[in-house]
Amino acid sequence: MFHSMGPGRWSPAERATAYVLLIALSLVLIVPFYFVVATSLRNSTALFEYPPKLIPDPLYFGNFERLLFHSEFPHWMLNTLFVATTVAALKVFIDSLAGYAFAKIDFRGRNGLFILMIAMLMVPFGAILIPLYKIARDLGITNTYLALILPPLANPLGIFLMRQFIVGLPKDLENAARLDGVSEFGIYWRIILPLVKPGLVVLAVIVFTEQYVSFLWPLVSVSDKSLTVMTVGVAGMRSFGGTNYGLWSAAAVMALVPITLLFFPLQRQFLARSISGALKQ
Numbered sequence: 437m438f439h440s441m442g443p444g445r446w447s448p449a450e451r452a453t454a455y456v457l458l459i460a461l462s463l464v465l466i467v468p469f470y471f472v473v474a475t476s477l478r479n480s481t482a483l484f485e486y487p488p489k490l491i492p493d494p495l496y497f498g499n500f501e502r503l504l505f506h507s508e509f510p511h512w513m514l515n516t517l518f519v520a521t522t523v524a525a526l527k528v529f530i531d532s533l534a535g536y537a538f539a540k541i542d543f544r545g546r547n548g549l550f551i552l553m554i555a556m557l558m559v560p561f562g563a564i565l566i567p568l569y570k571i572a573r574d575l576g577i578t579n580t581y582l583a584l585i586l587p588p589l590a591n592p593l594g595i596f597l598m599r600q601f602i603v604g605l606p607k608d609l610e611n612a613a614r615l616d617g618v619s620e621f622g623i624y625w626r627i628i629l630p631l632v633k634p635g636l637v638v639l640a641v642i643v644f645t646e647q648y649v650s651f652l653w654p655l656v657s658v659s660d661k662s663l664t665v666m667t668v669g670v671a672g673m674r675s676f677g678g679t680n681y682g683l684w685s686a687a688a689v690m691a692l693v694p695i696t697l698l699f700f701p702l703q704r705q706f707l708a709r710s711i712s713g714a715l716k717q
Contacts, residue, residue, distance in 0.1 A: 476500070476685035483681055499686035508661075509687060512669035517694060519584045519665060520647035526585070527594050527643045528636050535598025536624045540610060550599075553592040561652070569656055583657040584665070588647060594639050601635035602628060641699060648695060666691060 446454070475483065476499055477492040503509045537543070538550050568587055569578075577583045605628065613623045629636070651667040658664070664672075670687045 472685045472688050475682055476689050478682050480680060480682065496682070499680070499682040500690070503683060503686050503690065507673075508664070508669060509666070509690065511662075512664055512666040513690070513694070515663060516648060516666040519581065520644045522581075522585050523588050523647045524640050524644040526589055527591075528640050530589060531594030531639060532598045532602075532629065532632070532636060533624060534595045535600075535602050536628050538595065538599045539603040539605075540607075540623075540628075541620065553595060556592050557596070565652070565656065568653075572657055578657055579660045579663065580658075581663065584654055584663070587653065587657075588643075588650070594643060597639055597642075598632065598635055601632045605631055644698060645695060 474490075474492055477495045477497070479496040479498060482489075482492065482496065538546060572578050572583050572587065577586065609627055609631075610623050613627055618626070649667060650665070651671070654665045655668050655671075658668075670684070670691070673684060673687065
Protein backbone atom coordinates (compact mmCIF):
# COMPACT_ATOMS: atom_id res chain seq x y z
CA MET A 437 0.00 0.00 0.00
CA PHE A 438 2.81 2.39 0.94
CA HIS A 439 5.77 3.09 -1.29
CA SER A 440 9.23 1.97 -0.20
CA MET A 441 10.34 5.61 -0.09
CA GLY A 442 10.78 7.56 3.13
CA PRO A 443 7.87 9.24 4.99
CA GLY A 444 8.93 12.65 3.68
CA ARG A 445 7.97 11.61 0.16
CA TRP A 446 4.59 10.07 1.00
CA SER A 447 1.50 11.47 -0.63
CA PRO A 448 -1.06 13.28 1.58
CA ALA A 449 -3.42 10.28 1.39
CA GLU A 450 -0.69 7.86 2.48
CA ARG A 451 0.37 10.16 5.32
CA ALA A 452 -3.24 10.51 6.54
CA THR A 453 -3.73 6.73 6.42
CA ALA A 454 -0.56 6.19 8.41
CA TYR A 455 -1.69 8.66 11.08
CA VAL A 456 -5.10 6.97 11.32
CA LEU A 457 -3.47 3.55 11.77
CA LEU A 458 -1.07 4.87 14.42
CA ILE A 459 -3.88 6.57 16.34
CA ALA A 460 -5.99 3.39 16.19
CA LEU A 461 -3.06 1.30 17.44
CA SER A 462 -2.40 3.81 20.24
CA LEU A 463 -6.02 3.59 21.38
CA VAL A 464 -5.84 -0.21 21.42
CA LEU A 465 -2.86 0.03 23.77
CA ILE A 466 -4.04 2.94 25.92
CA VAL A 467 -7.71 2.07 26.52
CA PRO A 468 -7.10 -1.10 28.61
CA PHE A 469 -4.52 0.75 30.71
CA TYR A 470 -6.90 3.66 31.26
CA PHE A 471 -9.67 1.24 32.23
CA VAL A 472 -7.43 -0.29 34.93
CA VAL A 473 -6.46 3.14 36.30
CA ALA A 474 -10.08 4.36 36.27
CA THR A 475 -11.26 1.20 38.03
CA SER A 476 -8.65 1.66 40.76
CA LEU A 477 -10.11 5.12 41.50
CA ARG A 478 -13.69 3.92 42.02
CA ASN A 479 -15.31 2.51 45.12
CA SER A 480 -17.32 -0.71 45.12
CA THR A 481 -20.60 1.10 44.43
CA ALA A 482 -19.29 3.18 41.52
CA LEU A 483 -17.84 0.10 39.84
CA PHE A 484 -21.30 -1.20 38.94
CA GLU A 485 -23.20 2.02 38.29
CA TYR A 486 -25.06 2.35 35.00
CA PRO A 487 -24.45 4.05 32.72
CA PRO A 488 -20.74 3.84 33.57
CA LYS A 489 -18.81 7.10 33.78
CA LEU A 490 -15.75 7.51 31.59
CA ILE A 491 -14.02 9.61 34.27
CA PRO A 492 -14.43 8.56 37.93
CA ASP A 493 -16.33 11.21 39.86
CA PRO A 494 -15.52 11.60 42.67
CA LEU A 495 -12.03 10.13 42.73
CA TYR A 496 -11.70 7.43 45.36
CA PHE A 497 -8.26 6.65 46.80
CA GLY A 498 -9.45 4.17 49.39
CA ASN A 499 -8.26 1.22 47.31
CA PHE A 500 -4.67 2.49 47.40
CA GLU A 501 -4.92 3.28 51.12
CA ARG A 502 -6.20 -0.21 51.88
CA LEU A 503 -3.55 -1.76 49.67
CA LEU A 504 -0.62 0.13 51.16
CA PHE A 505 -1.60 0.30 54.84
CA HIS A 506 -3.93 -2.65 55.44
CA SER A 507 -2.45 -5.47 53.35
CA GLU A 508 0.86 -7.26 52.83
CA PHE A 509 1.41 -5.58 49.45
CA PRO A 510 4.41 -3.43 50.57
CA HIS A 511 6.13 -6.57 51.90
CA TRP A 512 5.41 -8.42 48.65
CA MET A 513 6.86 -5.52 46.69
CA LEU A 514 10.04 -5.45 48.79
CA ASN A 515 10.53 -9.19 48.30
CA THR A 516 10.04 -8.81 44.56
CA LEU A 517 12.43 -5.88 44.25
CA PHE A 518 15.09 -7.68 46.31
CA VAL A 519 14.88 -10.87 44.24
CA ALA A 520 14.68 -9.10 40.87
CA THR A 521 17.56 -6.74 41.66
CA THR A 522 19.79 -9.52 42.99
CA VAL A 523 19.13 -11.79 40.02
CA ALA A 524 19.70 -8.94 37.56
CA ALA A 525 23.01 -7.94 39.15
CA LEU A 526 24.31 -11.52 39.25
CA LYS A 527 23.11 -12.25 35.73
CA VAL A 528 24.80 -9.16 34.30
CA PHE A 529 28.14 -10.21 35.82
CA ILE A 530 27.92 -13.95 35.09
CA ASP A 531 26.48 -13.66 31.59
CA SER A 532 28.88 -10.93 30.49
CA LEU A 533 31.81 -13.01 31.76
CA ALA A 534 30.55 -16.11 29.95
CA GLY A 535 29.77 -14.06 26.85
CA TYR A 536 33.36 -12.80 26.82
CA ALA A 537 34.65 -16.37 27.05
CA PHE A 538 32.48 -17.54 24.13
CA ALA A 539 33.33 -14.50 22.02
CA LYS A 540 37.05 -13.95 22.64
CA ILE A 541 38.63 -17.04 24.20
CA ASP A 542 39.40 -20.00 21.96
CA PHE A 543 38.94 -23.17 24.00
CA ARG A 544 38.23 -26.77 23.06
CA GLY A 545 34.56 -27.55 22.46
CA ARG A 546 33.53 -23.89 22.43
CA ASN A 547 31.28 -24.09 19.36
CA GLY A 548 29.58 -27.32 20.46
CA LEU A 549 28.93 -25.95 23.93
CA PHE A 550 27.53 -22.73 22.47
CA ILE A 551 25.17 -24.68 20.18
CA LEU A 552 24.02 -26.77 23.15
CA MET A 553 23.35 -23.59 25.10
CA ILE A 554 21.29 -22.16 22.23
CA ALA A 555 19.31 -25.41 22.06
CA MET A 556 18.43 -24.99 25.74
CA LEU A 557 16.57 -21.80 24.84
CA MET A 558 13.99 -23.90 22.98
CA VAL A 559 13.12 -25.99 26.05
CA PRO A 560 9.90 -24.65 27.66
CA PHE A 561 10.07 -23.90 31.35
CA GLY A 562 7.16 -26.24 32.06
CA ALA A 563 9.28 -29.17 30.89
CA ILE A 564 11.94 -28.57 33.55
CA LEU A 565 9.68 -27.32 36.35
CA ILE A 566 9.39 -30.64 38.21
CA PRO A 567 13.08 -31.64 37.88
CA LEU A 568 14.08 -28.13 38.94
CA TYR A 569 11.84 -28.32 42.01
CA LYS A 570 13.29 -31.72 42.96
CA ILE A 571 16.82 -30.35 42.71
CA ALA A 572 15.90 -27.34 44.85
CA ARG A 573 14.22 -29.62 47.41
CA ASP A 574 17.21 -31.98 47.56
CA LEU A 575 19.52 -29.01 48.08
CA GLY A 576 17.29 -27.81 50.91
CA ILE A 577 16.74 -24.34 49.48
CA THR A 578 12.97 -24.40 49.04
CA ASN A 579 11.19 -21.73 51.09
CA THR A 580 14.33 -19.57 51.04
CA TYR A 581 15.49 -16.61 48.99
CA LEU A 582 18.01 -18.93 47.33
CA ALA A 583 15.12 -20.81 45.70
CA LEU A 584 14.00 -17.57 44.08
CA ILE A 585 17.49 -16.38 43.10
CA LEU A 586 19.63 -19.37 42.03
CA PRO A 587 17.48 -21.14 39.37
CA PRO A 588 16.95 -18.02 37.18
CA LEU A 589 20.73 -17.65 36.92
CA ALA A 590 20.83 -20.73 34.66
CA ASN A 591 18.91 -19.07 31.83
CA PRO A 592 21.33 -18.92 28.84
CA LEU A 593 19.60 -16.05 27.05
CA GLY A 594 21.83 -13.45 28.68
CA ILE A 595 24.99 -15.33 27.65
CA PHE A 596 23.84 -15.37 24.05
CA LEU A 597 22.99 -11.68 24.16
CA MET A 598 26.31 -10.62 25.68
CA ARG A 599 28.26 -12.85 23.31
CA GLN A 600 26.63 -11.05 20.38
CA PHE A 601 27.59 -7.66 21.83
CA ILE A 602 31.20 -8.67 22.51
CA VAL A 603 32.04 -10.71 19.42
CA GLY A 604 32.06 -7.63 17.17
CA LEU A 605 34.63 -5.72 19.24
CA PRO A 606 38.05 -5.34 17.55
CA LYS A 607 40.68 -7.83 18.67
CA ASP A 608 43.46 -5.24 18.59
CA LEU A 609 42.39 -3.90 21.99
CA GLU A 610 42.61 -7.23 23.81
CA ASN A 611 45.80 -8.25 21.96
CA ALA A 612 47.48 -5.01 23.01
CA ALA A 613 46.38 -5.61 26.60
CA ARG A 614 47.80 -9.15 26.55
CA LEU A 615 51.12 -7.79 25.32
CA ASP A 616 51.11 -5.44 28.31
CA GLY A 617 50.62 -8.41 30.63
CA VAL A 618 46.97 -7.83 31.49
CA SER A 619 45.15 -10.97 32.66
CA GLU A 620 42.05 -12.30 30.90
CA PHE A 621 39.84 -11.10 33.74
CA GLY A 622 41.56 -7.71 33.60
CA ILE A 623 40.82 -7.49 29.87
CA TYR A 624 37.20 -8.38 30.54
CA TRP A 625 36.81 -5.94 33.44
CA ARG A 626 38.83 -2.96 32.23
CA ILE A 627 38.37 -3.11 28.45
CA ILE A 628 35.37 -5.19 27.43
CA LEU A 629 32.79 -4.08 30.00
CA PRO A 630 33.12 -0.32 29.33
CA LEU A 631 32.60 -0.97 25.61
CA VAL A 632 29.43 -3.03 26.06
CA LYS A 633 27.59 -0.86 28.60
CA PRO A 634 24.51 -0.59 26.32
CA GLY A 635 24.35 -4.38 26.24
CA LEU A 636 24.63 -4.54 30.03
CA VAL A 637 21.75 -2.08 30.36
CA VAL A 638 19.60 -4.09 27.94
CA LEU A 639 20.35 -7.34 29.78
CA ALA A 640 19.65 -5.77 33.18
CA VAL A 641 16.27 -4.45 32.03
CA ILE A 642 15.30 -7.79 30.46
CA VAL A 643 16.30 -9.86 33.49
CA PHE A 644 14.79 -7.47 36.04
CA THR A 645 11.48 -7.34 34.17
CA GLU A 646 11.39 -11.11 33.74
CA GLN A 647 11.93 -11.69 37.45
CA TYR A 648 9.59 -8.89 38.45
CA VAL A 649 6.66 -10.56 36.68
CA SER A 650 7.71 -14.16 37.41
CA PHE A 651 4.82 -16.18 38.82
CA LEU A 652 5.02 -19.94 38.29
CA TRP A 653 8.39 -20.68 39.89
CA PRO A 654 7.83 -18.47 42.98
CA LEU A 655 4.42 -20.09 43.40
CA VAL A 656 5.91 -23.61 43.33
CA SER A 657 9.19 -23.11 45.19
CA VAL A 658 8.04 -20.92 48.09
CA SER A 659 5.12 -21.44 50.46
CA ASP A 660 6.39 -19.30 53.34
CA LYS A 661 4.21 -16.18 53.47
CA SER A 662 7.17 -14.04 54.52
CA LEU A 663 8.80 -14.81 51.15
CA THR A 664 5.74 -14.18 48.98
CA VAL A 665 6.48 -12.06 45.91
CA MET A 666 4.11 -9.57 44.38
CA THR A 667 2.67 -11.66 41.55
CA VAL A 668 1.80 -14.55 43.86
CA GLY A 669 0.45 -12.21 46.53
CA VAL A 670 -1.78 -10.29 44.13
CA ALA A 671 -3.08 -13.54 42.65
CA GLY A 672 -4.07 -14.61 46.16
CA MET A 673 -5.80 -11.37 47.03
CA ARG A 674 -9.23 -12.93 46.45
CA SER A 675 -9.10 -14.23 50.02
CA PHE A 676 -8.32 -10.70 51.23
CA GLY A 677 -10.24 -8.42 48.90
CA GLY A 678 -13.05 -10.70 47.73
CA THR A 679 -14.44 -9.45 44.44
CA ASN A 680 -13.14 -5.93 44.95
CA TYR A 681 -12.03 -5.17 41.40
CA GLY A 682 -10.97 -1.68 42.45
CA LEU A 683 -8.46 -3.16 44.89
CA TRP A 684 -7.09 -5.52 42.26
CA SER A 685 -6.78 -2.67 39.78
CA ALA A 686 -4.96 -0.56 42.38
CA ALA A 687 -2.51 -3.42 42.87
CA ALA A 688 -1.94 -3.56 39.11
CA VAL A 689 -1.29 0.19 38.97
CA MET A 690 1.13 0.06 41.91
CA ALA A 691 2.95 -2.85 40.30
CA LEU A 692 3.71 -0.68 37.27
CA VAL A 693 5.51 2.01 39.27
CA PRO A 694 8.92 0.27 39.77
CA ILE A 695 9.05 -0.89 36.14
CA THR A 696 8.29 2.64 34.95
CA LEU A 697 10.92 4.18 37.23
CA LEU A 698 13.49 1.65 36.01
CA PHE A 699 12.77 1.57 32.30
CA PHE A 700 12.62 5.20 31.23
CA PRO A 701 15.91 6.43 32.78
CA LEU A 702 17.77 3.36 31.48
CA GLN A 703 16.15 3.76 28.08
CA ARG A 704 17.56 7.27 27.77
CA GLN A 705 20.95 6.07 28.96
CA PHE A 706 20.94 3.22 26.46
CA LEU A 707 19.99 5.46 23.53
CA ALA A 708 22.58 8.09 24.47
CA ARG A 709 25.37 5.54 24.63
CA SER A 710 24.29 3.82 21.44
CA ILE A 711 24.30 7.12 19.53
CA SER A 712 27.64 8.09 21.07
CA GLY A 713 29.13 4.77 19.98
CA ALA A 714 27.80 5.17 16.48
CA LEU A 715 29.29 8.68 16.18
CA LYS A 716 32.67 7.46 17.37
CA GLN A 717 32.66 4.79 14.68
